[in-house]
Amino acid sequence: MLQSSNLTFQYKKTDRLFRFPNIDLKTQENLLILGKSGIGKTTLLHLLAGILKPSSGIVAVNNVDITRLRDNSLDRFRGQNIGLVFQQNHAIQTLNVLENLKARLFFSYQKVNLQKIEALLAELDLLDCKTSKIQTLSEGQLQRLGIALSVIHEPELILADEPTSSLDDANCKIVLDLLVKQAAKTKANLVVITHDHRIRPYFQNTIVL
Template identity: 35%
Template sequence: MLRAEDISMRYFRKTGQANHFYAVKGVSLALCPGEVTILTGRSGSGKTTLLHMLAGLLTPTGGRVLLDDTDLYALPDTELSRLRGAKFGVIPQGRSAVDTLTVLENVLLPGQLRGERGDAEGALRWLDALGIAHLKDARPAELSGGELRRMAIARALAGNPEVILADEPTGDLDDENTEAVLTLLRRRAAEAGKAVLLVTHDSEALPYGTRVYRMECGALSAL
């Protein structure tokens, strides 16, 4: 289980009346195995900041993030990075491909960064499930936005992570692929016992959530 305990992210700014503001303020949240947690809210409400803090990418200015009993931000960078690579599957917003690698190499990359040999068959199964197996040898520059999103999803799932953190995973997808991706993520939670956090603007995603939260001005409320 991944837990956020009263975490905050405070930024300083050079102008304005106040010299700082909170992107995330005093949020506590638990991502449980087998559940899809959906986080929705307006742009700038702090959803992505919260996701990055949960992923061990952004050190909170207050509070703790615990994976089981391990405080992520108490770990040295090398260990935290290793833990993130092994336990987390993160689907960031926007382009996240390594341009010099093919689609298949991108999907295999997390495993290889962990020192594994790379399960090409498993990677191809994920690409096939997302409808882009035929693009395995293509370079990211040759892919559309939707195809790149699906490649990022395949890459996050291929490592069989305990926690899946998806930031607008359906942003560039058509209705058909949106449904396929949401179904896939829900099945990863329900059938493989993964803890899934889905940050989205898309109201179509709400029915797929076990729990749904809304963020507003850095604060979290259950819907």
């Protein structure tokens, strides 16, 4: 469950004050947040993830107000309960695909379950490259690995930042199908922040910034 209320953020006192609409998602409800560049989409995602602290307001994930958590507690909570899909590849370059997923579970304070990892890799058509280094993967494989890293620990909340903006229609559908399917499988809230209007049909709940 995800709720936010009266969220505002300002990078510097002289900068624009961003004000964001309230969010109230029940279990397994998904949300699309649309907006043009510079409107504050990524800022909102970072607030929902606890990467940024709001100037005012609250963000609650599974009834925990993450704006009140101290750094160590916030890092632990985020690692266990939030999955992030970034625009850019954030996999550890010195590790292979399997090792990256093992590391993600380790940093989520979960036991490494090889059967669970391989089942997810098979579902995302990545099993054949589980021992491949990150720099050898194709763009499509990197995108699917990003999804795997965001869901392997079965988070309460999956946040995706512009996951389809650089994709053609066919790959756009593939990525959205994977995200929606994985969110449903783990009963997570999926929040996608983008300017890509092609993905509106995937969501019942939409906010336009």
